[in-house]
Amino acid sequence: MNDGDAAVRVDDLHVRYGDVHAVRGVGFEAHSGQVTAVLGPNGAGKTSTIEVCEGLRRSSAGTVRVLGLDPAAEQPRLSARMGVMLQDGGVYPGAKVAETVHQYAGLAGRGVDADAVVEQVGLTDRRNATWRSLSGGERQRLSLALALTTRPEVAFLDEPTSGVDVHGRDTIRGIVRGLAAEGCAVVLATHELDEAERLADRVIIFDQGAIVADGTLAELRRGHDEIRFRTTADVDLAALAAATGLHASRVGADEYVIDAPAQPRLIAELTGWLADQGHPIDDLRSGAQRLEDVFRRLTTGGTS
Numbered sequence: 001m002n003d004g005d006a007a008v009r010v011d012d013l014h015v016r017y018g019d020v021h022a023v024r025g026v027g028f029e030a031h032s033g034q035v036t037a038v039l040g041p042n043g044a045g046k047t048s049t050i051e052v053c054e055g056l057r058r059s060s061a062g063t064v065r066v067l068g069l070d071p072a073a074e075q076p077r078l079s080a081r082m083g084v085m086l087q088d089g090g091v092y093p094g095a096k097v098a099e100t101v102h103q104y105a106g107l108a109g110r111g112v113d114a115d116a117v118v119e120q121v122g123l124t125d126r127r128n129a130t131w132r133s134l135s136g137g138e139r140q141r142l143s144l145a146l147a148l149t150t151r152p153e154v155a156f157l158d159e160p161t162s163g164v165d166v167h168g169r170d171t172i173r174g175i176v177r178g179l180a181a182e183g184c185a186v187v188l189a190t191h192e193l194d195e196a197e198r199l200a201d202r203v204i205i206f207d208q209g210a211i212v213a214d215g216t217l218a219e220l221r222r223g224h225d226e227i228r229f230r231t232t233a234d235v236d237l238a239a240l241a242a243a244t245g246l247h248a249s250r251v252g253a254d255e256y257v258i259d260a261p262a263q264p265r266l267i268a269e270l271t272g273w274l275a276d277q278g279h280p281i282d283d284l285r286s287g288a289q290r291l292e293d294v295f296r297r298l299t300t301g302g303t304s
Contacts, residue, residue: 007032007154007185008053013062015048022048024209025062030202032153035176035186037196040206041299047158049206050189054084054156067153080108083152083184085143087159091131097142098127105149112149121145122171136163144172154185161195173199197291207299221288224297225261230254230283231274239277244269254282257293262286 008030015023023045030036040046051057052064055071064071069078098118105114118127121141144160161169176199179186190196203220205213213220233254241247248256260266274281
């Protein structure tokens with residue numbers, strides 16, 4: 001496929017578990033050469049949707065094509081070209097790192113250098129360690145290594161940086177961006193909005209079994225500007241609103257946000273009022289909302 005082609009195409013997908021309608025008429029595309037982040041609260045339907053795309057779950061209705069193939073009916077053909085990173089790893093506890101990667105690479109038959117993959121994910125020093133002895137972050141990196149053994153044209157990565165330290169995160173981010181640069185369609189499921197903001201070319205947000213947003217970060221943020229500032233923790237927000245018309249919300253111990261464009265008049269009113277009240281400004285920023293704010297605005301925060 002050429003860069004920009006739809007490697008994953010989902011149309012009117014429904015998934016039911018008995019009386020529970022978990023996914024309701026979902027449709028989206030993920031393109032070659034891009035990282036598509038799939039976000040949503042627990043129980044929003046994103047995991048069920050991705051499992052259908054991977055061929056691990058059958059749909060109740062709708063059409064799914066991955067690399068032009070039906071994941072349910074053509075699983076063997078698709079598996080040879082697809083990388084899947086499961087959050088729980090699915091590795092035998094006594095299996096050793098290098099041996100496991102070699103085994104997966106051999107089964108994939110795509111000519112991947114297993115030792116190079118172990119090095120790529122930063123596990124060379126742990127090549128003889130067993131799965132059970134690995135830290136949570138090391139297990140995540142091994143799971144990613146296994147997904148790379150197919151030299152994937154499409155890769156489904158579930159929480160790839162969960163539990164990974166700072167340096168490991170940098171390694172994984174580089175691998176993810178490298179996959180996309182080589183033309184792979186990367187579908188990244190994550191609860192870590194900062195990772196999505198750093199990596200994603202496109203963001204899809206699920207809520208209550210449906211897609212509530214689908215677009216680039218710039219598209220999702222458009223029209224939702226904010227003023228964010230830090231000061232003392234005892235700001236009287238009602239008094240601020242009464243005096244200036246600015247309605248602020250407290251989002252941290254000493255951090256506040258106002259959903260408004262950073263017009264000079266508004267900034268002057270805010271800083272003037274804070275100064276009059278004896279509240280020093282430690283930080284003042286403005287611009288488009290962060291992905292976290294977009295997510296909070298669009299989702300219910302369900303936990304089912």
